Amino acid sequence: MLQVQGLQVSFTVYTQGLRQRRLTVITDLDVTVRAGEVVAIVGASGSGKSLLAHAILGILPHNAELGGSISFQGKPLTQARKEALRGRAIALIPQTVAALDPLMPVGEQVRLAALRGGVPAAGAREVVAASFARYGLAPEAARLHPFQVSGGMARRVLVSTAVVGQARLLIADEPTPGLHPEVVTETLGHLRELADGGKAVLMITHDIEAALRVADTVAVFYAGTTVEQAPARDFAGGGEALRHPYTRALWRALPSQGFVPLPGAQPAPDALPPGCLFADRCPLVTAACRVARPPARELRGGTVRCIHA
Amino acid sequence: MPEWMSFAGRKLLRLITLLVAVAIFSYTLISLSPIDPVDAYIGADMLLISPEQRAQIAARWGLDQPPLARFIAWARELAGGNFGTSLIFNRPVLEIIGERFIASLGLMATAWLVSGLLGYALGILAGARPGSLLDRAVRLYAYILASSPSFWVALLLLMAFSVGLRWTPICCASPPGLLPEEVTLAHRLHHLILPAITLSIVGVANMALHTRQKLIEVLESDYALFARAQGATTRDLVRHHGLRNVALPAITLQGASLSELFGGAVLVEQVFTYPGLGEATVQAALRSDVPLLLGIVFFSAIFVFAGNTLADLAYRLVDPRIRIGAATP
Numbered sequence: 001m002l003q004v005q006g007l008q009v010s011f012t013v014y015t016q017g018l019r020q021r022r023l024t025v026i027t028d029l030d031v032t033v034r035a036g037e038v039v040a041i042v043g044a045s046g047s048g049k050s051l052l053a054h055a056i057l058g059i060l061p062h063n064a065e066l067g068g069s070i071s072f073q074g075k076p077l078t079q080a081r082k083e084a085l086r087g088r089a090i091a092l093i094p095q096t097v098a099a100l101d102p103l104m105p106v107g108e109q110v111r112l113a114a115l116r117g118g119v120p121a122a123g124a125r126e127v128v129a130a131s132f133a134r135y136g137l138a139p140e141a142a143r144l145h146p147f148q149v150s151g152g153m154a155r156r157v158l159v160s161t162a163v164v165g166q167a168r169l170l171i172a173d174e175p176t177p178g179l180h181p182e183v184v185t186e187t188l189g190h191l192r193e194l195a196d197g198g199k200a201v202l203m204i205t206h207d208i209e210a211a212l213r214v215a216d217t218v219a220v221f222y223a224g225t226t227v228e229q230a231p232a233r234d235f236a237g238g239g240e241a242l243r244h245p246y247t248r249a250l251w252r253a254l255p256s257q258g259f260v261p262l263p264g265a266q267p268a269p270d271a272l273p274p275g276c277l278f279a280d281r282c283p284l285v286t287a288a289c290r291v292a293r294p295p296a297r298e299l300r301g302g303t304v305r306c307i308h309a
Numbered sequence: 310m311p312e313w314m315s316f317a318g319r320k321l322l323r324l325i326t327l328l329v330a331v332a333i334f335s336y337t338l339i340s341l342s343p344i345d346p347v348d349a350y351i352g353a354d355m356l357l358i359s360p361e362q363r364a365q366i367a368a369r370w371g372l373d374q375p376p377l378a379r380f381i382a383w384a385r386e387l388a389g390g391n392f393g394t395s396l397i398f399n400r401p402v403l404e405i406i407g408e409r410f411i412a413s414l415g416l417m418a419t420a421w422l423v424s425g426l427l428g429y430a431l432g433i434l435a436g437a438r439p440g441s442l443l444d445r446a447v448r449l450y451a452y453i454l455a456s457s458p459s460f461w462v463a464l465l466l467l468m469a470f471s472v473g474l475r476w477t478p479i480c481c482a483s484p485p486g487l488l489p490e491e492v493t494l495a496h497r498l499h500h501l502i503l504p505a506i507t508l509s510i511v512g513v514a515n516m517a518l519h520t521r522q523k524l525i526e527v528l529e530s531d532y533a534l535f536a537r538a539q540g541a542t543t544r545d546l547v548r549h550h551g552l553r554n555v556a557l558p559a560i561t562l563q564g565a566s567l568s569e570l571f572g573g574a575v576l577v578e579q580v581f582t583y584p585g586l587g588e589a590t591v592q593a594a595l596r597s598d599v600p601l602l603l604g605i606v607f608f609s610a611i612f613v614f615a616g617n618t619l620a621d622l623a624y625r626l627v628d629p630r631i632r633i634g635a636a637t638p
Contacts, residue, residue, distance in 0.1 A: 101532045102554075147630050
């Protein structure tokens with residue numbers, strides 16, 4: 001359904017007056033999502049992974065530049081095609097209720113999403129009502145404004161906006177931040193259900209535990225690259241099946257897996273090392289690691305960027 | 310206590326403190342001014358009055374009292390609704406203000422509506438496509454108008470349309486020489502049009518620039534980005550999210566613009582010799598008509614306050630966060 005290869009996102013920024021500089025936030029991102037599958041991109045907060053969603057939907061700011069290739073349903077996803085497909089074939093489930101217009105009742109906003117997604121105006125109200133019923137929202141909730149809805153209701157409204165059009169690919173940007181555990185379970189259940197219904201779901205999150213509860217594949221994002229794509233079942237035991245040392249470190253840092261912290265921090269986008277991006281924190285690092293960035297290669301049903309794997 | 314009552318109470322308290330402040334400041338300014346009330350009252354008959362008679366008038370008016378006692382006496386009369394008698398017109402001040410205000414009302418209401426709506430429309434058009442040719446034209450227009458004094462714009466329009474093209478009359482609210490009962494509505498409108506246009510085009514600048522800026526902010530907001538992700542075009546965004554979200558600050562601005570409108574009307578009415586409240590203000594100031602001047606100061610304070618209060622009320626009706634948020638605590 002969706003194939004992203006070598007994606008690069010960089011920004012032209014001004015430093016000190018009129019001096020321009022290119023700041024590369026995503027350097028090399030690969031991810032593949034198939035119909036019926038939930039793929040999670042897992043990375044630290046603030047590492048720029050939300051830009052992937054914006055890049056797929058063609059809503060990056062004007063000073064952004066895009067490299068690499070994105071293809072959707074087998075054809076390259078150009079800006080014109082993004083504009084034609086967004087809302088109709090590709091839908092975004094945004095992070096917070098801030099993505100809703102503060103002055104408009106939520107039902108009206110779901111209806112607008114349906115119209116933008118190509119639902120004929122005559123049937124839009126029924127589609128909205130059906131989607132409200134499906135996600136357990138009372139019909140009266142349609143008249144509430146965003147400031148009146150609770151966190152859990154907001155999630156259901158946001159999911160509704162994405163499913164009222166007939167989108168084939170859903171991108172959920174941080175679907176579980178700061179939510180009540182029950183709401184997290186419910187939200188993840190919705191994503192799984194959508195994938196089981198034949199849609200492709202790309203979930204962007206910093207919460208590896210949440211990701212593992214629903215995802216079929218996990219792509220690990222580090223310093224602007226996907227260091228590994230692994231089937232979710234590989235996250236087991238001591239992490240022996242995992243391919244990249246960073247993935248293994250992430251896995252072991254979980255409270256349930258020993259809470260082993262990984263010292264250091266990700267390199268900043270303007271100070272990336274020339275070699276492997278993880279070299280400075282890697283327990284396996286050798287001189288060869290610092291020469292060039294390891295390319296992605298297939299390994300045991302996943303991919304990895306590490307020469308030692 | 311219901312929400313609207315505490316709102317009304319707060320507003321009333323503010324109005325009272327405002328009026329007390331206006332009374333103190335304007336009284337102090339007038340007593341520091343070189344206007345001598347007796348001279349202003351006697352006017353041209355100055356030579357016929359002996360110094361003894363002057364002193365008698367001064368004593369009768371209480372001018373021999375200390376300033377504080379005079380202020381209190383004056384404020385007491387004001388509180389009772391007695392604004393005194395205009396020296397120029399020799400009629401009660403309130404009557405003059407009422408009459409002149411009716412004449413100015415058409416002018417100010419037209420200008421207020423036209424500048425508000427036109428400014429809003431231009432701001433939306435410019436803000437929807439920042440950097441476009443239309444946006445640059447609107448900004449150029451707004452910057453030029455914002456930096457032009459209204460009396461100067463009035464003079465230019467007068468030269469172009471009344472002197473050059475002879476489309477509009479050169480002065481007054483009705484053709485000179487006609488009796489009041491002979492004046493038709495068409496006459497009035499014909500005389501209103503140029504002053505109203507002047508006030509309108511001068512008032513557009515503020516609203517247009519402000520609306521443009523707000524719309525740009527809305528179009529960069531998270532909810533606009535999400536709407537784009539749903540496939541919304543700029544037109545869709547402006548229509549469904551822009552107009553409403555920009556309207557809120559615009560209402561406040563439009564309420565606040567009443568004070569500028571009042572100031573603008575003073576100058577524009579003077580240029581067109583339009584017999585409204587603004588023209589009366591200039592007359593009162595030039596001819597030392599202190600009661601009328603103070604009356605107008607008070608009236609304009611109340612007028613501007615009323616405008617801001619109406620804007621507040623409208624805001625509360627439009628913004629669901631206040632309307633519903635206040636009803637369901």
